[in-house]
Amino acid sequence: TSKMLTISQALVALIVFLLVMQFLNLQQARKHLPPGPVPLPLVGNLLQLKFQFHRDLLMKLAKTHGDIFTLWFGRTPIIILNGFHAVKDGLTTHPEDVSGRLLSPFFKTMAQGKGIMLATGHNWKRQRRFGMMILRNLGMGKKGLEYRVQEEAHHLLKYFARKPLDPSFYLFHSISNVICAVVFGYRFPSEDENFHKLLKSNNRYQIHPKNLLYEFFPWIMDHLPGPHKKAFSSYEVLNCFAREEIRKHLERGTPDEPEDFIDFYLAEIEKVSDYNLAHSVIDLFLGGSETTSTTLHWGLLYMVAYPDIQEKVQQELDAVLGSSQLICYEDRRKVSYTNAVIHEIQRFSNIISVGMPRICVRNTELLGFPLTSSLYDPEQWKSPRQFNPGHFLDKDGNFVSQEAFLPFSAGHRVCLGEHLARTELFIFFSNLLRAFTLRLAEGVKQVNIEPVFTSTLQPHPYRVCAIPR
Ligand code: HEM
Numbered sequence: 001t002s003k004m005l006t007i008s009q010a011l012v013a014l015i016v017f018l019l020v021m022q023f024l025n026l027q028q029a030r031k032h033l034p035p036g037p038v039p040l041p042l043v044g045n046l047l048q049l050k051f052q053f054h055r056d057l058l059m060k061l062a063k064t065h066g067d068i069f070t071l072w073f074g075r076t077p078i079i080i081l082n083g084f085h086a087v088k089d090g091l092t093t094h095p096e097d098v099s100g101r102l103l104s105p106f107f108k109t110m111a112q113g114k115g116i117m118l119a120t121g122h123n124w125k126r127q128r129r130f131g132m133m134i135l136r137n138l139g140m141g142k143k144g145l146e147y148r149v150q151e152e153a154h155h156l157l158k159y160f161a162r163k164p165l166d167p168s169f170y171l172f173h174s175i176s177n178v179i180c181a182v183v184f185g186y187r188f189p190s191e192d193e194n195f196h197k198l199l200k201s202n203n204r205y206q207i208h209p210k211n212l213l214y215e216f217f218p219w220i221m222d223h224l225p226g227p228h229k230k231a232f233s234s235y236e237v238l239n240c241f242a243r244e245e246i247r248k249h250l251e252r253g254t255p256d257e258p259e260d261f262i263d264f265y266l267a268e269i270e271k272v273s274d275y276n277l278a279h280s281v282i283d284l285f286l287g288g289s290e291t292t293s294t295t296l297h298w299g300l301l302y303m304v305a306y307p308d309i310q311e312k313v314q315q316e317l318d319a320v321l322g323s324s325q326l327i328c329y330e331d332r333r334k335v336s337y338t339n340a341v342i343h344e345i346q347r348f349s350n351i352i353s354v355g356m357p358r359i360c361v362r363n364t365e366l367l368g369f370p371l372t373s374s375l376y377d378p379e380q381w382k383s384p385r386q387f388n389p390g391h392f393l394d395k396d397g398n399f400v401s402q403e404a405f406l407p408f409s410a411g412h413r414v415c416l417g418e419h420l421a422r423t424e425l426f427i428f429f430s431n432l433l434r435a436f437t438l439r440l441a442e443g444v445k446q447v448n449i450e451p452v453f454t455s456t457l458q459p460h461p462y463r464v465c466a467i468p469r
Contacts, residue, residue, distance in 0.1 A: 084379070088403075096361070099124075103120065114127075115283045117283040117286070135261075138260070157435050175289055183285065242285075294458055296428055302449070304440055314437070351456040374404045435469060438466055447462070
């Protein structure tokens with residue numbers, strides 16, 4: 001036993017030695033990076049962060065360490081940019097340098113660096129340029145993007161006439177249908193079984209704290225059950241669906257006038273040698289569904305919480321747009337107050353409170369770059385923690401845009417769907433408020449405007465009565 005003891009003592013001593021060495025190495029590495037809390041061996045700052053990136057905690061750390069600070073994700077340093085100036089400078093001063101995406105084991109297994117959102121370097125550039133060109137081409141013509149949005153808004157009004165309801169599913173359904181129409185060329189009826197499968201897959205694709213285990217031990221977790229397996233199988237459902245749609249498009253051949261994203265892509269396939277289409281399709285579906293519908297979900301809740309603001313929007317819409325005119329995105333210029341309210345909904349809900357990680361492509365010691373939003377920067381907004389459409393109005397009530405309004409991020413990877421998202425927000429919101437007055441469902445006394453922290457910030461579930469006007 002004394003021999004055993006010495007072996008185990010030697011093991012313990014070795015482990016302690018390695019931990020101390022790692023601690024010292026970390027201290028050495030920290031000297032070349034922005035300041036930040038002291039990292040521990042193995043976990044870095046993950047214990048202090050409670051294994052998540054929480055907006056308020058990050059903003060608190062910025063108060064102590066400055067607007068550019070370093071956190072350690074295990075042995076990987078991650079630079080956090082906080083507030084307008086740090087975010088803007090960090091993403092736009094050398095935009096090319098920070099245009100990489102952190103391809104962690106979890107995301108690597110999922111998308112293999114293909115498509116747009118999780119790709120880096122040459123492949124990303126080509127897929128992104130291609131995606132943007134197609135969306136621009138689809139924007140033109142009678143069946144263009146705006147037409148699709150108007151069509152979906154029209155369907156949504158029918159659902160809202162049933163009351164009281166939890167609006168989240170209907171919003172999500174309509175917004176994903178816009179993407180389906182754009183990408184696949186058709187919309188799904190609400191009862192379609194395939195569509196429900198797709199929507200369910202979208203919900204599961206989230207960065208679950210438990211998936212962190214996969215980031216550290218992918219080779220072990222590959223053989224164990226857990227939320228990572230669910231996320232992978234959901235992604236596979238989307239992947240199969242996308243591939244099946246591509247097959248159908250190939251079978252029927254490309255029409256002379258391409259009608260949807262897949263048509264355009266296939267018409268160009270000879271010019272783009274490799275096959276990233278399925279992943280680009282998934283990126284548009286994932287990037288374009290939950291984001292916009294969650295923003296609208298917040299918007300309706302704020303209207304219930306602030307009925308005087310709701311009434312002012314309705315008065316403006318009635319006076320300027322009338323009760324039956326088809327609402328176009330261009331109309332936003334005529335309704336300053338409504339436009340300001342929509343911007344304030346995006347600012348205040350701050351749904352992507354910690355942005356998508358970037359990596360430096362020039363620096364060999366790649367750094368991650370999640371960033372807290374500039375939307376709550378006290379130096380940029382009069383009352384950052386209050387819902388106040390005045391943030392976007394001058395003293396005469398005209399709409400004014402604000403530099404610090406960066407919900408779609410900035411630089412070379414700025415959101416690809418920004419124009420579509422803005423069109424959707426305006427057309428959906430104006431149509432809903434023109435048609436209905438929103439009130440809390442009977443018996444519900446309180447409105448909770450605090451967020452639930454998931455991958456995007458979500459409102460707590462609520463039910464509204466949509467009273468036809
Ligand atoms: C309110 C709605 C939306 C918000 C707040 C939003 C926000 C964002 C943000 C913050 C990023 C990360 C940019 C970065 O890396 O810095 C992003 C990327 C992206 N978004 Fe959106 N988005 C919205 C709607 C959409 C829509 C409708 C689409 C689809 C057409 C879309 C497609 C994408 C894609 C493909 C990317 C990846 C771009 C790249 O990595 O190059 N988004 N979005």
